[in-house]
Amino acid sequence: MAPRVLVSDALSETAVQIFKDRGIDVDFQPKLGKDKEKLLEIIGNYDGLAIRSATKVTEKIIEAAGNLKVIGRAGIGVDNVDIPAASRKGIIVMNTPFGNSITTAEHAIALMFAVARQLPAADVSTQAGKWEKNRFMGVEITGKTLGVIGCGNIGSIVATRAIGLKMHVVAFDPFLSPERADQLGVEKVDLDTLFARADFITMHVPLTDKTRNIINAAAIAKMKDGVRIINCARGGLVVEADLAEALKSGKVAGAGFDVFETEPATESPLFGLENVVCTPHLGASTTEAQENVALQVAEQMADYLLKGAVTNAINMPSISAEEAPRLKPFVKLADMLGAFVGQATESSIQEVEVLYDGVTAELNTKALSSAVLAGLIRAQVADVNMVSAPIMAKERGILFSEVKRDKSGIFDGYIRLTVKTENQTRSIAGTVFSDGKPRFIQIKGINLDAEIGRHMVYTTNEDKPGFIGLLGTIFGKAGVNIANFQLGRDVAGGNAIALLYVDGPVDESVLDELRSHPQVQSAKALQFNVD
Incomplete structure (x- = not known):
């Protein structure tokens, strides 16, 4: 049938x-x-x-x-x-x-022109029989600085189009390597620098916990007077009420929005303002x-x-039906290894190496590597999968390599992920036990055997007495139940790590209290897809 x-x-x-x-x-x-x-x-x-x-x-x-x-x-x-x-x-x-990449990029450029020259309002005025040349004084695009937040697939297209318009482009993207930035002809900067230097700002990032409300009153205060803001990415990246106030005061000279916090957008703080151009989510709307x-x-x-x-x-994962049963738990492990490093890393990723040891080297490592990259990038780019992840990594100039070798240790096989960033090198290894469940077996060269849960907390600390009690006290006071707990250290009294499997999300205030103690170097909440 x-x-x-x-x-x-x-x-x-x-x-x-x-x-x-x-x-x-x-x-x-x-x-x-x-x-x-x-x-x-x-x-x-x-x-x-x-x-x-x-x-x-x-x-x-x-x-x-x-x-x-x-x-x-x-x-x-x-x-x-x-x-x-x-x-x-x-x-x-x-x-x-x-x-939709080219179409969305072109819409962002179109909105930038419309805002710069007040085209919609000028059209309405002229068709009403008025001739208000002095009212519609615009600004040139040429020679201006465009700040691109998110320089992936769509953002990079916008950047190259803007360079063709003789603009200078600065870009903020944690995954954009210096080599890729040079290739595109953009200047890689941090977010505050982008805010301070850009005449126009355009956003091309997904809506995640890290990007939600990325432009708010505090961010606007760091921007140039007279900046113009374009959003063809996702509603929720901008606090619309904060932007509306800045538009009314003149701090922001204009805005072009194709996406809104609530859609369909029947009302918004931006509606009715003369210096705003709005479209009904038309980014992908070309024939x-x-x-x-x-x-x-x-x-x-x-x-x-x-x-x-x-x-x-x-x-x-993109894998054949024949290999799926054997590969599935290792795909999950690979994704979790990438997710660990992606969530723990704040700086730009430059190089990624995946080592396949023993039986893992005999599997479909292309699928496994795609799963590693998907987990790694997902912390910044929500709409990523095993097919798009390698492309996104290449676009960002991330150098990727695989190493395969015969069994070298006590495990029949394991996967080790090593990531080099601008500031440090991170390494984590994992395997799949006979029960089919992934485990972390080494972090920063420190051996452990950690069950992976949906909600986890990872700490680095000095190996001194009292740390376990400190964790128990802080988490107990906050009502956080610890389901599993793994410790490791390099040498007695040296560097140590802890990986906690907890029953639910951990509030940032709890982590702040933990970080305030002298022997704690870092503490991060992690989430994993264990379904």
């Missing part, structure tokens, strides 16, 4: 035809995504669901999708899909991470981009449903 795919948003007819040509039974209902109850009623009849942004694939929808095997999102953002719920149900979520991502997602879904091939999956 042929697989059945429901297309519940407006994909192109060419994309629908791809399903038909591949022998898939496709049900094209482009307005169904807005009818939650109808979608809930019929979703159980389909093996695949192809969507854009209108369809909200909630946990309730997923629970009702008894036969669903794959969800394909034509576009990069998957915030309209409950990915944890899909993962638990064994449903693959695919996206098309690079199909070319819509067609490209639609065709791509149709091909990907058809390949999976007919051949079992997995491409651009958010929640599953």
Whole structure:
């Protein structure tokens, strides 16, 4: 029986035809995504669901999708899909991470011009029969400094276009290497320097805990008077109320926004201000981009449903069905090793080396290395998977290498990740025990045997008496329950580490109290996907 795919948003007819040509039974209902109850009623009849942004694939929808095997999102953002719920149900979520890149970059440049020359307001005035030449005094783009926050795929395109416009570009991106910055022709700077020097600021980062409200009143105070701000990335990167006040006072001369804290945006503090240009999330809205991502997602879904091939999956590695059972626990381990270093590292990553020892060297190391990079980059880039991670690493100029060798220790095989940053070198190793569960076995050259939990705390400290009691006291007072606890040291009285598996998130104030003690060098809360 042929697989059945429901297309519940407006994909192109060419994309629908791809399903038909591949022998898939496709049900094209482009307005169904807005009818939650109808979608809930019929979703159980389909093996695949192809969507854009209108369809909200909630946990309730997923629970009702008894036969669903794959969800394909034509576009990069998957915030309209409950990915944890899909993962638990064994449903693959695919996206098309690079199909909208040029289109979104061009929209950012278009908004920059519109804000610089007040084009929308001038158009309204002129078409109303007025001739207000003196009212609409603009500024030139040429010779100005553009600050790019996030110089990955889209940000780098914006940067090169801006350089072509004879702008000077400064960029803030923790993953941008000096070599890649030189290649692009941009100057790599820290965030405060970008704020201080930029005449225009454009954002091209995902919405994560680290980027949320990255531009607020405090950040605006560090900027030049008369700066202009563009956001075609994600709502929530900017505190709209703070920006509105700065626009009213003249501190910020203008803003161009395609995304908002709440969408659809029927109201915003930015609305009604003369020096603001707003568009309704049009970054991906060109004929070319819509067609490209639609065709791509149709091909990907058809390949999976007919051949079992997995491409651009958010929640599953790109591996063959034959090797999946043996590889799966090592993929999880590789992702966790990368996630550990990614969360523990603040400075720019320059080099990554992965050592495969013993039996791990005989596995599909390409998939494992992709999992390492996905875990590593995910701390900064939420929309990353095992397919896009190597590309993102290359774009940022990160040097990557693999080393394979025969068994060299007590374990049948293990993986060691070594990451070189601007300031230091980090190393962590792990293996998979006979129970199929990943373990950390070495951190900073210090041996240990650490079970990996969803919520963990990692500390570095001096090896002095009383540290365990200090941890117990602080965590106990905060109501944090320690499920498992591993210690290690290089020599007696030397450097030591502790890795705690706790039952829930640890508040930053608890970590601050821990860091305040003289023998504690660092303390970080970590999170891992253990599903």
